[in-house]
Amino acid sequence: MPKTRRMVTILGIGTILIVALLFLTYHFVIGPKGLSTSLPTLSAATQGENKACVECHQKDNPGIVQQYHDSKHSGRGVQCLDCHRPVTGQETLAKEHYKVSLISAPTPKNCAQCHEKVVNEFEASNHAAKSWYSVEGAKNFTPEELAKNHLLDAKGQPINGGNANPVFNLIGKDASAQSCEVCHAIGQKNRDGSFGDCTKCHLRHTFEVAQARKPETCGQCHLGPDHPHIEIYNESAHGAYYQANKESYKMDAPSGTLTVKDFPAPTCATCHMSAFGSVKGTHNVGERLKWSLQPEIAKVRENGDKNRETLNAICLNCHTSSFIKDNQAKAEMNINLTNQNVMKGKAIVDDLRNTGLLGTKPLSDPLDFVYFELWHHEGRRARYGAVMGAADYVNWHGIYEQNKALVELQAKADELKAKH
Secondary structure, eight states: OOHHHHHHHHHHHHHHHHHHHHHHHIIIIISTTTTOOSOOOSOOSSOHHHHHHHHHHHHHOHHHHHHHHHSHHHHTTOOHHHHHSOOTTOTTTOEEETTEEEOSSOOHHHHTTTOHHHHHHHHTSTTSHHHHHHHHTTTTOOHHHHHHTTOBOTTSSBGGGGOOOHHHHHHOHHHHHTTHHHHHGGGOBOTTSOBOOGGGTSOTTTOOHHHHHSHHHHTTTSOSSSOOHHHHHHHSHHHHHHHHHGGGOOTTOOTTOBOTTTOSSOOHHHHHTOOBTTBOOOSOTTTTOSEEOSSSSOEEOTTHHHHHHHHHHHHTTTSOHHHHHHHHHHHHHHHHHHHHHHHHHHHHHHHHHHTTSSOSSTTOSHHHHHHHHIIIIIIHHHHHHHHHTOHHHHIIIIIHHHHHHHHHHHHHHHHHHHHO
16 A cells, blocks of 8 residues: 555544544533433434424523523533423314424423433422422312322322312412412323423423522522421521521532532432432422421321431431430420420310300311411421421411410300300
């Protein structure tokens, strides 16, 4: 082989090898999939129908397009129709839009195309169907959905008789639509049979993990008289540290890598969801909790002790085992105290009702409201304050108010009995 021809061949092979090396480096290390070894399965660039989506909405709704361009979805080649194209079960949701079949509001079924494990964890949580059931009851649920989501009692009947929440009936549909249902829509039933709305925590079109990790996001719904989690968190040592040092938190650190260097004190997500140290991540927000604190009478969850062990593995990053056990033991004593106060109040109300001195319609008598707030507001506040370290909520917004309500209930009961 002539010398020139040999050199051209060598240069050609060398160029191919360099290009291949650059491609592999981009794909496995730098590129949109990072260290992943799987090839992209979704559309790789804004083209065809997707290009038309971007060009049109850039004019009409530039905010949507900007959010999309700022997202990791965009960087990884996920395009408009990857989320908006109807999947199985969404035939009735699909609409023709410029000769393209699409759905306007994707549901967890669409997210599950890429995030199946996350969607399954979410569906098992109280954030999903149970959240929606607590507003409107068994309305629109099928028997199969009630059974699948553990919404049947020991007799096989819908829990709470399948009735809507008394507050829902009290304030009416219109008020509920702009209050209760706004937050509880995180578990709404969709027309494709799925439950939930991922965009409640991950803003639609950006879907950034950093937003979901910030306490302020949880505080959109977890606030107020009956479940003031954000207020309690802000009062706690954890919240005070976060408020003073939030700029040092690495909210967008890659999932599965978080340590105390990224989150020097916990946020809501650290305890409830994030993969942290040796603990795996989950979208089932109750999976690390021993107690269910929101019912009339607080109770230990199924697998409660195991759940607590998981949570303690996170606590141990900053606290000693003896410190954790001591605080949890104190919290449990106050949880039991709230239960005892609720049972005292319930005994007073039941006695009046059984003797015909109190009507049977929910929230129809001033005493009904006193008892309702005794457990729904004051009981919860004391319990949440106890487990999250907020002294003011244990006493002044909790136990103190419960005792005040018991005195009022008993006085009113004595007054009613004296009249009859």
